[in-house]
Amino acid sequence: MHLQRGLTTLNTKKRKASKRKPDSYYMDGWRKHNKFYKQKNLQTMTLDEYIDYVHGVYKPKSQPRAVQTPWHHTDSTFRRESTNVPSHNSEHSFAPATKKESMQYTGERRLVGIAMMHKSNLVPVFADDDDKTGSKQATEIAQMRRN
Known part of the structure; x- marks a missing residue:
């Protein structure tokens, strides 16, 4: 059940002050x-x-004051005298980030098929010298999925 705007279920009346004890x-x-x-x-x-x-009526006489710290100097701020700041020489740093070359099938190894490793992670299955059909690699991937 909802109340209309401006209405509340809380009692918002100001309470009557109780008699003060001696x-x-x-x-x-x-x-x-x-x-x-x-x-x-x-x-x-x-x-x-x-x-x-x-x-709950008392108001303190004095306002709280900030503690002065001897190690914090606020009288002067540091300003750099020179306005020109040369950029860093990047001779020995890494090259700028470039886009990775897209992988492309060259035909050196025989592609037998594509197997699913985990969820939608597709992996190419190649035929090797000792495994002409590529069934060994495919069964390894299938075993890996089940373990």
Whole structure:
């Protein structure tokens, strides 16, 4: 079942704020919180700030600041003085990629037929000196397919 655009099954009403408990209820948690923050060298809170923090209302006084790192210098950037950059000399490197020559049957070996190796991988079957009909190579390919 679908709802029309703009309708929702979620309850989107703002909840009524519950009555605040007495300050003595929050004292123990406030002390633990401040003790933990002092151990971490962070800023401590007053009781009212802590209560707002518990209820999700508290906004921190100071904005988080970036840590300065001594190894990161932002005052000057490196600029290359020369604008001309010569290309690399490719004497000893490989030749540019060229298209591979297409394979062509020259007639040196006798082509008996074409066998299927795996799925659509077709392989030529040639007749050799010891195997005039090419049946040995064909049976090897057939055995390979079944193993």
